[in-house]
Amino acid sequence: MITEDFEPVTDTVEEQAPVEACTKCTACNTVCPVARNTEIFRGPKLLGPESERFRIPQEPSVVAGLDLCSGCKLCEVTCPSQVSIQTYIRRAQNKGARERGRTLRDFLLGHTRLLGTFGSLTAPLANLGNRNPLLRWFMERFVGIHRKRPLPRYQFLTFERWHRRHPRPARARRKVAYFYGCWVNYNERRLGEMVVAILERNGIEVVVPRQQCCGIPAVVNSNTDLARKYGVQNVRLLTPLAGEMDIVASSTSCGLMLKHDYSHLLDIPGAEPLGARTYDICEYLWMLHEAKELDLDFQQVPMRVLYHAPCHLKSHGIGYPAMRLLRLVPGVQVEEVDEGCCGISGTFGVKVEKYDLSMKIGSRLFAAVKAAGSDAVLADCETCRMQVEHGAGASSAHPVEILARAYGYR
């Protein structure tokens, strides 16, 4: 048994699985929301591990069909052999874009911070413009943003500036760093305020470190190069903190980037310690609860809510902590709508040629939401919330909003 002498028997599944680990079982193709809704998409099996065998670094990348992958990651979630299907697709796409150049739209959608800075500085104007039919026609024609897709509202006061003025609590038993992400900073400051309020209510001081965009918008817009640049900056900015405190994120996809994709998809050296200390906000609050540190002095919140689990939350591998937390709040009636991907997948459903497909993917969810009726649809991911509001006409919220209300927040 010579091999055991120099190489211990290792788990084949433990490490990042090589392309040969794909057994061609086709599970990924059957769960892929895009493949289920259009016949023009070849599916993750073919575009991921199967094409990967033919990709040669010295030869130009074949990118046909890659843009139809929305990046929901359900293929990786369901792969029994833990094959990095998304990594193969995103890297090939990035290489193709490097060789052929990127479109203005993909450039813009990948630079969320740039858009956010511009949008929040010109907030009233930008919001007006985003709702102006003529301008939207123009944007559709020349940029490729579908005119029916409601764009997020920008706010003049960013979360960063709000927090600078926010008084520190006098006493705290621990500290936590908050990765608020572009969404909270430019579009939904209130969510960030609620996260801070909930944590402070539980005796935790919230540190808001300097940070860069997590990079997920760039990843899904053919630009892992840019995402990597952002990732390297975040690792440099946040790793020193990770030695002292946990890091929480209130956006599902930002959290997943920090936890997993920096070290795996983007190969950023030294990203593991940061990933190991990063928690989704609901995951973190549930840990507090198990440690008997969560304040359970809740007010009644008489609401009937539906919970939609974002695809990227499934990728976290942490179950449904939001559902567990919601069940602690008196008065809340929570039910899960399990209809799979909502279809928007970040910036995917914003694009002119993807909008209809994105709405078709989400149609099962929309129908279920409409049929069930509720006071609000809860989802941890901001673009899922946008899509549910648009497609089902329902109001939506992040699950922590219910907790904030139970604590009497505004």
Added chain:
Amino acid sequence: MKTDLAVVGGGLAALTAARAIQRSDREVVLVWPGLSSLYFLYATIDVLGYADAGAAEPVDDPGAAVAGLIKDQPSHPYARAGRPALEGGTKMLLEWLREAGLVWEGTLARNVLLPTATGTPKPSCLVPASMAAGDLRRADPIVLCGFHGYQDFAPELAAANLRRSWRTGNQVSAIRIAAPGFDADRLFTSIDLARSFEDRGFRAEVANRMRRQISGDGVRVGLPAVLGLTRAEEVYADFETALGYPVFEIPTVPPSVAALRLFDRLRKHLQETGVELFWNAPAHAATVTEGRCTRILLKSAGREQPIEARAYVLALEDWVDGALRAGVHLVRDPFFGRVIAEHAVPSQRTAESIFGVQPYAQLGYPVTDRLQPADETGRPLADNVFVAGGAIAGYDPSGTKSRGGMAIATGYRAAMEAMAAA
């Protein structure tokens, strides 16, 4: 995370165990490493198709055959699970299928003989109603229909094989039609066809084109299992009426639409009734203190997470979902890290012929009478851990066509034991 009971796996054994625990109003989480063989293989639930992997004659009465097997082989996993577990589990499953909106038929007292996609008669016990008319113990003639360009079902091949192997010597013919909108030079799968079948107009046109080619009275029509994805019952009934002949589906290779329907409905039903699922979390590494398992670790994004339960059901199915880990010479289990088998060369694990009796199929955990994983002396490795499904040693789920029945019996029994131990 802390919980009352944890079930690891995504196959039929895991779903059965989770359902049995949930029905007793106990808290249970289901931890998934990714989709299991249920998603690829199960189209029917086979309790015992052949008495042993080499047997030529299929079993007629699987309930009686299992009873006989329990008497003759007291260490067989069926004997460990016990006949009450098979009966109780089957009863629960049939009720559950109904509640989840699936129309299935069958009893433990009888096997049906269904054609596979290559035209081999296969004994099955519980089957979707949409397959029942394919029973080869019935004598009426069969027309098999395929679709031009659809590569996973060749009606000519299946018909030729059936003519050879179906002993009553009855009529089998093959036809092919072009599915509307599907060019023969386009690559498409059963999922694409199933999705199209949900459209009424498509169904009507397919029925028209098929009817034009079918002749003869009293025939029944077999086609690949593509009759609808999420609304299959409605699609099947409607299509059969439109065609005017009895229709049966034949399960295909992955992506198997029949398996997908079963799995999706049961998973969804579990979730809707409050079972929490941990997606994307391969579990491994059991920590055992003073004879009890205190936690298992999940490989979540960024770090390993402990699940602390009072009792555990390990219901991983087979090699596909990581129930066992094979190196060049050693096969280990991922939870206790014990060596399960040792081979001088890996080829000792496989038979020369792919259709032969495979040594690897027999590998798995040795178990106690209560389905706890056991050491060499037969003592449990942990008092509160129970194994179910394909990961149990000493039987060949594929060769004996017993994967489904074993999953139900051991999943049910393991759940009962786990609840008692928690």
